[in-house]
Amino acid sequence: MSRKPLTAFTPAFAAIACLLTYPVGAGATALFSYSSFSSTAGLTLVGNAATTTTSDGAVMRLTPATGSQAGAIYNTTAVPLGTNATFSTQFQFRFTNPGGVDPADGITFVIANSPGGLGASGNGMGYAGSSANSLAIEFDTYNNSIAAGGLGAFAAEPNSSNHVAIDIGGVLTNTAANSVYGNASCGFPTGDPGQNSYSVAGCMSNGDLWTVNITYNGSSLTVTLTDPSEGTTYTALNAYAINIASILATNTAYVGFTASTGSGWENQDIVNWTFANTSTISGTPSGGTVSAPALSD
Numbered sequence: 437m438s439r440k441p442l443t444a445f446t447p448a449f450a451a452i453a454c455l456l457t458y459p460v461g462a463g464a465t466a467l468f469s470y471s472s473f474s475s476t477a478g479l480t481l482v483g484n485a486a487t488t489t490t491s492d493g494a495v496m497r498l499t500p501a502t503g504s505q506a507g508a509i510y511n512t513t514a515v516p517l518g519t520n521a522t523f524s525t526q527f528q529f530r531f532t533n534p535g536g537v538d539p540a541d542g543i544t545f546v547i548a549n550s551p552g553g554l555g556a557s558g559n560g561m562g563y564a565g566s567s568a569n570s571l572a573i574e575f576d577t578y579n580n581s582i583a584a585g586g587l588g589a590f591a592a593e594p595n596s597s598n599h600v601a602i603d604i605g606g607v608l609t610n611t612a613a614n615s616v617y618g619n620a621s622c623g624f625p626t627g628d629p630g631q632n633s634y635s636v637a638g639c640m641s642n643g644d645l646w647t648v649n650i651t652y653n654g655s656s657l658t659v660t661l662t663d664p665s666e667g668t669t670y671t672a673l674n675a676y677a678i679n680i681a682s683i684l685a686t687n688t689a690y691v692g693f694t695a696s697t698g699s700g701w702e703n704q705d706i707v708n709w710t711f712a713n714t715s716t717i718s719g720t721p722s723g724g725t726v727s728a729p730a731l732s733d
């Protein structure tokens with residue numbers, strides 16, 4: 437089953453919103469929800485992003501598993517994101533078929549004041565060099581650190597092939613970076629740079645169906661990831677203070693994803709995605725299905 441994106445202006449909105457608003461907080465509204473990507477209505481696809489069918493159903497393949505790709509998607513209708521505005525979003529990803537020098541390069545969840553921005557491939561994750569009035573939360577699977585001798589090495593990159601960080605202004609600032617589940621080495625033992633195996637629990641490239649929750653209460657950002665192989669949820673950012681409205685310099689924003697590959701690659705698929713403007717979104721969708729993430733307090 438798929439749902440088309442919802443806006444407050446569609447006649448069906450009220451009825452469908454009732455289906456989405458389970459025990460949610462006051463005023464909670466899912467602005468849009470894609471239980472699969474059998475329809476891309478309401479989305480702008482950029483670069484190499486394209487839908488494809490996998491064992492997860494109709495997924496959004498931000499990049500295919502080949503070299504030097506860059507892809508992005510954005511919602512076509514801006515969401516409210518002015519001063520003190522809140523949001524929460526939940527999506528599931530699965531990265532498969534890694535090849536080349538190492539699994540690479542990762543994806544970002546992007547918030548921008550204009551739609552359609554696509555940055556550099558390789559270490560840029562499709563974000564570097566895109567809109568100056570934007571913010572991204574990166575899920576980085578390739579170690580470009582100078583210390584590790586990674587290809588495209590740059591100073592801000594942490595010594596990790598499995599990290600989450602914030603990037604600001606189209607620049608790979610790698611703010612508040614930390615390695616997911618504390619695992620900083622995920623790749624090919626004979627890779628460039630050589631890494632521990634990518635296929636173990638806690639490595640974002642391990643092929644599992646991962647769940648990500650991002651919440652913003654108007655002043656601080658929290659990001660959690662769940663790998664079903666770990667059985668616990670990892671908090672990558674815990675109430676990190678940041679003023680998103682000041683970065684955007686506008687009262688509305690376009691949200692979506694960017695991704696890239698370089699000398700290493702992997703399929704980088706978004707399996708489902710829900711975005712809400714006030715509620716928190718919690719709970720883990722059932723693995724391997726295309727059911728929509730549930731909304732709850």
Ligand SMILES: [Ca+2]
Nearest residue numbers: 576578579580
């Ligand atoms: Ca990287």
Ligand SMILES: [Ca+2]
Nearest residue numbers: 574576593610
């Ligand atoms: Ca990074």
